[in-house]
Amino acid sequence: MLxxxxxxxxxxxxxxxxxxxxxxxxxxxNPAGFDDGFAPGHYSGWxxxxxxxxxxxxxxxxxxxxxxxxxxxxxxNTLIYMEGGGACWDYASCKGLTPRSARNPDGxxxxxxxxxxxxxxxxxxxxxxISPTGDVVKTxxxxxxxxxxxxxxxxxxxxxxxxxDPNGGAPLVYHHNGLRNARxxxxxxxxxxxxxxxxxxxxxxxxxxxxxxxxxxxxxxxxPNRAFLINDSGPVFSAPNGASPAQYPSVPLFxxxxxAWGLDATNGPIDYLAGRLGPGFSRNDxxxxxxxxxxxxxxxxxxxxxxxxxxxxxxYSYERFFPEIQNAPNQAAKEALLHQKWAVDTTRLKxxxxxxxxxxxxxxxxxxxxxxxCDTIVDFKNGxxxxxxLELSHFIDNVLNGQGAVLDASESSDQADRAKxxxxxxxxxxALLN
Numbered sequence: 448m449l450x451x452x453x454x455x456x457x458x459x460x461x462x463x464x465x466x467x468x469x470x471x472x473x474x475x476x477n478p479a480g481f482d483d484g485f486a487p488g489h490y491s492g493w494x495x496x497x498x499x500x501x502x503x504x505x506x507x508x509x510x511x512x513x514x515x516x517x518x519x520x521x522x523x524n525t526l527i528y529m530e531g532g533g534a535c536w537d538y539a540s541c542k543g544l545t546p547r548s549a550r551n552p553d554g555x556x557x558x559x560x561x562x563x564x565x566x567x568x569x570x571x572x573x574x575x576x577i578s579p580t581g582d583v584v585k586t587x588x589x590x591x592x593x594x595x596x597x598x599x600x601x602x603x604x605x606x607x608x609x610x611x612d613p614n615g616g617a618p619l620v621y622h623h624n625g626l627r628n629a630r631x632x633x634x635x636x637x638x639x640x641x642x643x644x645x646x647x648x649x650x651x652x653x654x655x656x657x658x659x660x661x662x663x664x665x666x667x668x669x670x671p672n673r674a675f676l677i678n679d680s681g682p683v684f685s686a687p688n689g690a691s692p693a694q695y696p697s698v699p700l701f702x703x704x705x706x707a708w709g710l711d712a713t714n715g716p717i718d719y720l721a722g723r724l725g726p727g728f729s730r731n732d733x734x735x736x737x738x739x740x741x742x743x744x745x746x747x748x749x750x751x752x753x754x755x756x757x758x759x760x761x762x763y764s765y766e767r768f769f770p771e772i773q774n775a776p777n778q779a780a781k782e783a784l785l786h787q788k789w790a791v792d793t794t795r796l797k798x799x800x801x802x803x804x805x806x807x808x809x810x811x812x813x814x815x816x817x818x819x820x821c822d823t824i825v826d827f828k829n830g831x832x833x834x835x836x837l838e839l840s841h842f843i844d845n846v847l848n849g850q851g852a853v854l855d856a857s858e859s860s861d862q863a864d865r866a867k868x869x870x871x872x873x874x875x876x877x878a879l880l881n
Contacts, residue, residue: 655681
């Protein structure tokens with residue numbers, strides 16, 4: 448460790464010429480002489496890493512993309528945390544004008560990880576060295592990489608969209624550039640940090656689904672000895688092309704985002720994902736990603752967790768696509784309809800995780816915070832499956848440290864969760880969020 452303080456470990460898994468010149472989604476670099484802002488010997492503090500346009504990285508509004516690194520001297524182990532923040536596929540949601548829109552429509556400031564922006568710098572025990580809520584996870588002693596979200600496409604898109612202003616103003620030119628941003632992050636990490644011994648990819652909401660959609664190429668190119676995934680509240684539900692929405696409630700969502708984000712373009716994101724995963728993945732249904740990953744990375748431990756009563760991700764998934772939800776007579780009726788469709792999708796996903804020994808599904812019922820959305824934000828508490836005596840921390844520990852089959856657990860009733868005492872800390876956070 449003392450040697451590393453004086454002479455920081457150099458990259459030892461640099462991008463190869465074949466990777467740099469790959470025909471699809473190559474690992475591109477900043478141009479020679481570009482100041483990315485990174486100081487190799489700066490430890491235990493967040494550094495802003497700037498990416499030039501030549502890397503292919505850009506935010507939705509066309510401003511430069513950047514991400515953040517917090518390095519330590521005594522380990523090669525690395526956490527990549529992908530930020531959450533909704534999704535968008537039209538003028539209003541991509542401009543940030545609707546309650547259900549996409550995060551950071553104006554790009555990413557250099558001081559994004561300041562304590563003055565707790566929604567990023569304090570979002571989860573995963574990205575803290577010491578959690579004020581007492582939650583402990585092994586990644587707190589690792590190199591931390593925070594990947595911010597500014598493309599509205601769950602880190603999966605590759606299309607410059609032009610959305611007309613419904614009021615007749617200038618159209619919105621929006622870069623759904625999430626996949627290229629993720630590739631640029633991988634390229635920089637390979638060229639600047641040592642190959643990880645252990646790698647955890649994690650995130651919540653859009654960052655949860657993004658961590659899963661990008662898992663194979665990031666894990667494959669960074670080439671750790673051991674790799675793990677915690678997908679918090681970013682479920683990839685089955686939605687076969689042309690299937691009945693009554694049977695597969697996420698079909699209308701996928702029918703909208705696939706063209707909006709350029710997912711089906713020739714040699715685009717779906718083709719690239721299929722090429723990385725192999726024959727186990729079907730372009731017809733994104734949910735086949737889960738068994739395909741499990742089969743290809745049999746020694747990895749993969750975890751998916753979210754609440755049965757999630758009202759945030761479910762609203763994005765269904766509310767704008769089902770008239771009976773939009774026109775529900777009151778909020779209670781609307782929530783009941785959302786829960787019904789969410790239960791259909793979750794029951795099918797749970798059957799998949801139950802069938803895979805290296806993929807665990809952990810499904811508590813309810814938490815009085817953020818619409819029961821994102822189990823791992825703020826703290827790891829109150830994500831319990833009480834009928835089995837399990838806490839969320841047990842699941843996380845099992846994924847990251849366990850042996851044998853990854854833990855599966857699901858809570859059947861929300862009564863015990865709703866009977867918990869009022870939590871003023873959660874209430875304060877909800878007030879700040881709203």
